[in-house]
Amino acid sequence: MSLILNLETSTKNCSVSIARKGICLLSIEEYSDEFIHSEKLHLLIQYAINISKIDLNHLKSVCVSKGPGSYTSLRIGISAAKGLCCALKIPLLSVDTLTVITQKINIKDGFLVPMIHAQSDLVYTSLFNHSKMRLTPIFVKKFGYNLFKSITKNKRVYFFGNVNFSKKEKKFFYELFRFIPKKITPSAMEMCSLSYEKFCNKEFNNIETFMPFYL
CATH class of the missing domain: 3.30.420.40 (ATPase, nucleotide binding domain)
Structure with a gap:
């Protein structure tokens, strides 16, 4: 069975x-x-x-x-x-x-960036394509403006996870990427x-x- x-x-x-x-x-x-x-x-x-x-x-x-x-x-x-x-x-x-949490989001095009809070302002993260195929290894990175800064801007990028974002950070992600504000575990x-x-x-x-x- x-x-x-x-x-x-x-x-x-x-x-x-x-x-x-x-x-x-x-x-x-x-x-x-x-x-x-x-x-x-x-x-x-x-x-x-x-x-x-x-x-x-x-x-x-x-x-x-x-x-x-x-x-x-x-x-x-x-x-x-x-x-x-x-x-x-x-x-x-x-x-x-990160693969588990990525299953919660479905998109037709672009990139997925799931994040799990590590400590302080650090997050565990990785980059996935729209088919949920991992494109980078899992790593720890400081959450901020330089997170995946090399991602092409002509593609939609969706950030999500169990991270608490400040108003300044939310404004930045809304302007440049697609930010899913609901905390996702x-x-x-x-x-x-x-x-x-x-x-x-x-x-x-x-x-x-x-x-x-x-x-």
């Missing part, structure tokens, strides 16, 4: 989904101003299993967000995924946070098709050596 459990814990959003062949059957998440993953993640997993009425033994894989994001919360999600994979003897999958719901594609391609991770992607 290709049932996959997806876990997303890279930000303050604690998120769980269950998918069959890339289609989301159930998604549960809880956002808090504090990091609540250690208290909530296993409860959400159990709740999702109970509501969906699936047998844990029918899971074919667990997919976890590998980051970038909060190091502590990523480790909690990865530890939970590893534990389930070892107990059920199923493979581990992973997907990076990664969710396990957007992992469903990604994890299924990786499962079909057998892009499994080594359970013993797998670590969070944290720059």
Whole structure:
């Protein structure tokens, strides 16, 4: 049945989904101003299993967000995924946070620039085309006017993520790019098709050596 459990814990959003062949059957998440993953993640997993009425033994894989994001919360999600994979003897999958958050935005032309707040005025970011293909590696950069300054201005560029923008920064992005002001956080719901594609391609991770992607 290709049932996959997806876990997303890279930000303050604690998120769980269950998918069959890339289609989301159930998604549960809880956002808090504090990091609540250690208290909530296993409860959400159990709740999702109970509501969906699936047998844990029918899971074919667990997919976890590998980051970038909060190091502590990523480790909690990865530890939970590893534990389930070892107990059920199923493979581990992973997907990076910026690819996950990019699934929330659909455009016909231009570029996508997802951002995850790192610390202070730094963000994790990367550049994607309209087909959501990554064009640059993930890196940490100071948020400001020089962020992706080399992007051609005759293409639409969409900035979005969980970053708090100042009025000055918002004005700049509205003038030169397409800025999506709503704070957007990664969710396990957007992992469903990604994890299924990786499962079909057998892009499994080594359970013993797998670590969070944290720059």
